[in-house]
Amino acid sequence: MKSLEKLVRNGVLSINAWPTGKPIEELQAELGLESLALMATNENPLGPSPKAVEAIKAESVKVNRYPQGPCTYLKRKVAARLGVQEQMIIFSNGADNCLRIIGYAFLNTGDEVIVAHPTFPVYGIVSRTMGAVPVEVPLKDHTHDLKAMAERIGPRTKLIFVCNPNNPTGTIVRKKELHAFVEALPDHVVLILDEAYFEFVDDREYPNSLDYIREGRNVVALRTFSKLYGIAGLRIGYALARPELSAVMERVREPFPVSRVAEAAALAALDDEEFKSQVLANNEQSRRFLYESFDKLGLPYAQTHTNFMFVDLKTDAREVAQALLERGYLVRPGTPWKHPTYARITFGTMEENRGFVAALAGVLGQ
């Protein structure tokens, strides 16, 4: 350990490596399961967009060529859809990779980064990697406490992450509170609005981050093709920011962050209206069903605006998760978020949701 401290960057040894389980197929074979419902990683249970699959096949014969680094075709299309300038968008190898780019572009050693707790763990990892210091502010009622976060802003604050909707709780901050927060931000701070799940939000008071970006504020929004479009395995996401900020991010991105196949799939998926409608309909049906089921089981949960829910199982969630796994349902216990009785449940197909609820009731002895 001592010798490692001399070798590696400050802060790196304070990072816990990302927990990776066994390959799903091996896990399933080991447990002798006929099927395993993947309800732990907020993926799309309906598969990839079929139009994306066609595009992947067509593009596959061109992979001897490097991709076009900035994703010009996709940039044009997304810019036109969103009504923003092309220079405001930067594509990357998943929104995760955008978070790295943000770290490289903005963080100096000793900078402070305000993050909620619990939230998406990559914000803390990126901050520590750059030698910056995460300042954690607990959620209030499972939601970002923007007032308390504003109170923690000081001369060393550089970034603030607001995951909207929040992972793992699924909650949102609304227009009015976000507006007051943005108005009060000092010039030396950049606000990152992580909107990985924004397509699932159906709430009139959900803020439009693009308004702030068009106004030239120090706001960066993050989005992904991993959720609604079902191409998490291809890794493609993007950041939106005023041109000066995105130009800074362009300087530190990898030369070819997005594969040809991923760009082609994203271009096709954007036009797959039928698939998008099916995904959103399944999501809404799942949400209603799980709300109803958790109510019947007497389990409290946070109101969600995403494709997952954070539910209090009122007992050791790791044990419940293990028992559910043995019955063919993979869910994420809240232990890493220091919520040991909670679990994050990704919505499945309705068949998976029904099977999951029956299995959960059995495990809980109800």
Ligand SMILES: Cc1ncc(COP(=O)(O)O)c(C=O)c1O
């Ligand atoms: C809040 C949040 N941000 C970013 C990501 C990363 O998305 P991507 O798959 O585009 O890297 C996720 C993935 O689950 C997420 O939950």
